[in-house]
Amino acid sequence: MSFVLHVDAERWRSSHARAGARYPGVVPVIKGNGYGFGAALLCREAQSMGVSTIAIGTYVEAPEALAGFGGDVLVMEPYRASIHCDLPDLPNRRLVHTITSRTDLESLRGVEPAARVAVEGLTSMNRFGAPMDSLGELVTAAAAEAVTLHLPLGTGHLDEIARFVDAVLAVQRWFVSHVSPDELATLRGRYPDHDFRPRIGTDLWLAEPASYEVKAHVLDVRAVDKGDRVGYRQRSLPAGHLVVLSGGTSHGVAMESPASAATPRSRAIAVAEGVLEAAHKVRSPFTVSGVTARFAEPPHMQCSLLVLPRGVTPPAVGDTVTVRMRLTTTYPDAVELH
Numbered sequence: 274m275s276f277v278l279h280v281d282a283e284r285w286r287s288s289h290a291r292a293g294a295r296y297p298g299v300v301p302v303i304k305g306n307g308y309g310f311g312a313a314l315l316c317r318e319a320q321s322m323g324v325s326t327i328a329i330g331t332y333v334e335a336p337e338a339l340a341g342f343g344g345d346v347l348v349m350e351p352y353r354a355s356i357h358c359d360l361p362d363l364p365n366r367r368l369v370h371t372i373t374s375r376t377d378l379e380s381l382r383g384v385e386p387a388a389r390v391a392v393e394g395l396t397s398m399n400r401f402g403a404p405m406d407s408l409g410e411l412v413t414a415a416a417a418e419a420v421t422l423h424l425p426l427g428t429g430h431l432d433e434i435a436r437f438v439d440a441v442l443a444v445q446r447w448f449v450s451h452v453s454p455d456e457l458a459t460l461r462g463r464y465p466d467h468d469f470r471p472r473i474g475t476d477l478w479l480a481e482p483a484s485y486e487v488k489a490h491v492l493d494v495r496a497v498d499k500g501d502r503v504g505y506r507q508r509s510l511p512a513g514h515l516v517v518l519s520g521g522t523s524h525g526v527a528m529e530s531p532a533s534a535a536t537p538r539s540r541a542i543a544v545a546e547g548v549l550e551a552a553h554k555v556r557s558p559f560t561v562s563g564v565t566a567r568f569a570e571p572p573h574m575q576c577s578l579l580v581l582p583r584g585v586t587p588p589a590v591g592d593t594v595t596v597r598m599r600l601t602t603t604y605p606d607a608v609e610l611h
């Protein structure tokens with residue numbers, strides 16, 4: 274295996290325990306690429322954490338979640354009659370469906386009269402959900418076991434959540450996303466008879482970046498002269514070394530989700546990277562011989578070509594180098610727990 278996510282299991286797991294203490298009643302979110310670790314591993318972790326419920330992103334993820342985790346599985350994408358009505362897992366008694374409209378509710382209950390339902394409220398996130406003024410009606414029609422709320426990132430959600438809770442006070446269980454530990458504590462204090470369940474992904478699985486690391490193998494190293502050409506695009510190189518590393522677009526290298534560029538600094542970085550890109554000098558996520566090496570050309574599917582400037586001692590074939598990547602867009606060949 275050549276592009277590997279290494280995990281210090283003890284350290285990683287103790288960060289889960291700390292996250293569980295910060296977020297009582299935590300509902301681990303297991304979706305997409307499993308935050309780099311893979312859904313199967315995260316299901317096993319959630320099982321051993323002893324939580325009652327996990328949350329998944331889509332119905333496509335349901336079979337693996339139901340097989341890998343023994344408790345309840347909340348599907349966060351809304352059930353849509355026109356998209357999901359034929360799925361074989363719909364009647365599973367451990368699935369909790371997210372409903373946002375009467376039509377979808379009727380379709381789901383037509384397929385499975387006993388289907389378990391949470392109703393999603395339309396928050397300022399403005400993604401999907403039932404508007405606040407029709408939420409109560411839908412909750413009653415569905416005999417919903419919970420309401421779900423997805424809030425934008427940041428804090429300051431308390432008033433918005435409170436308006437929802439006041440609108441449908443009869444519902445006890447509330448699945449909430451992107452609510453801070455302090456906000457949760459305030460909500461519990463204000464509504465002692467309600468059960469707030471925070472859905473947490475990043476702050477659980479990626480809470481301790483020092484507990485995991487992606488490493489790539491060096492596949493080849495060659496001294497090059499100024500003007501030597503390389504790759505699909507036959508770009509000319511500076512003098513130094515060409516280093517071929519495992520890890521390419523299929524592993525998510527250089528495929529990061531778009532930067533939100535919210536701050537002047539991140540906008541400046543985005544502009545600087547754009548200028549570099551135009552000059553074919555894109556910084557890679559690989560740290561080679563202590564420097565952040567540049568791509569010689571855009572990464573290939575399974576490997577990347579980097580240039581090390583003259584004067585930098587190159588690594589040897591078979592060495593490993595560290596890779597700095599956002600794990601939500603990383604697809605390692607293997608995950609190794611040590």
Ligand SMILES: *Cc1c(COP(=O)(O)O)cnc(C)c1O
Pocket residue numbers: 302304349423450451472473474475476
């Ligand atoms: C992805 C997702 C989460 C988890 O988000 P993190 O930022 O990874 O904690 C929570 N709620 C919903 C609805 C989501 O889609």
